[in-house]
Amino acid sequence: VKNMTSYIPFILDAMCSSSTVEVQELGLAAGTPVGTSLIDAHAGGVGIIEIVPVSDSSQKAMLPEYWHTEGEQSATGTLLDYMLNNHVAAPHLANHAASKSISTFELLNKMLESMMNESKAPFLVILTEDLHVLPDFHGNWSPMADPVSKGVICGLTLDSSKKQLALLYLATVQSIAYGTWQIVEHCNSHRHKIDTLLACGGLAKNQLYIQEHADIIGYTITLPRESKSVLLGVAILGAVAGKKYSGFRDATRALNSAGQVIYTYGYLAMFGLDFGSFGWGNLHRGGRL
Known part of the structure; x- marks a missing residue:
């Protein structure tokens, strides 16, 4: 793998030429620059970051000459879908959302806000x-x-109502946020310096999802001005291939910019640390039984 990374610049150069048979089969005119392909997550990363060089730039992953540390969770959006679709109240919730011409997630977020107000909970x-x-x-x-x-759900009762489904949805969102918190804490304990998060993709459009992440992780989250970061990332690849910019560093600085900023509520930091230190560890032990 280490030796293969040295070939990436040459692969990029080759992809920027349309003289190959593969590119001609796409119906492009000779000389049309073509950017290399990236997986959607990496293209989204290109469409949101502003490149900051590091001292050792010998490694190449998402972009040539830059480090890429990738911490992933096994399921996020898929897990939310699984929780919602396998609940007995799911059909009733879907019909309710359709009657209001809103998405299921929008309805759940509204329900949770009402439940918080009814119980006079501060958050x-x-x-x-x-x-x-x-x-x-x-x-x-x-x-x-x-x-x-393995996954664990702790605290289930015989309640099968739409409100219980809303709570399960919220607990799942929070669990994903705690997973992200765990990754960030692990990185920071190994000489990374993460203090701000950038979010893109479909889940970033869910205000509750992003706010819970900011509150639980304890850091500000910045959303991109352009909500379709994956498409912008692909456009940046094309712009660099077409020599519109001298390189990715200039292209990302010119085309990427910050949008909405999601601030964390400081009073949740201690709660998050407490659960992360004790409850999260207990759940992990349960997931390994």
């Missing part, structure tokens, strides 16, 4: 003080790299 996390989820339903990719870890 959403109080609603799930007795309901916790470990999101390792497909193993744990980061930071434990444990493929046999």
Whole structure:
């Protein structure tokens, strides 16, 4: 793998030429520059970052000459879909959302806000003080790299109402946020300096999802001005291939910019640390039984 990374610049140069048979078969005119392909997550990364060089730039992953540390969870959006679709109240919730011409997630977010107001809770996390989820339903990719870890739901009752589904949805969102918190803490304990998060993709459009992440992780989250970061990342690849910019550094600085900033509520930091130190560890032990 180490030797293969040295070939990436040459691969990029080759992809920027349309003289190959493959490019001609696409119907492009001779000389049309073509940027290399990236997976959607990496293209989204290109469409949101402003490149900051590091001291050792010998490694190449997402972009030539830059480090790429990748911490992933095994399931996020898929896990939310699984939780919602396998609940007995799911059809009723879907019909209710359709009658209001809103998405299921929008309805759930509104329900949780109403439940918080009705219970006079100061913030959403109080609603799930007795309901916790470990999101390792497909193993744990980061930071434990444990493929046999299992998902856990702790605090279930016989309640099968739409309100209970809303709470399960919230607990799942929070579990994903705690998983991200765990990755960030692991990176920072190994000489990374993460103090701000950038978010893109479909889940970044869910205000509750992003706010819970900011509150639980304890850092500000910045959303991009351009919501379709994956498409912008692909456009940046094309712009660099077409020599519109001298390189990715100039292109990302020119085309990427910050949008909405999601601030964290400081009073949740201690709560998050407490659960992360004790409850999260207990759930992980349960997921390995």
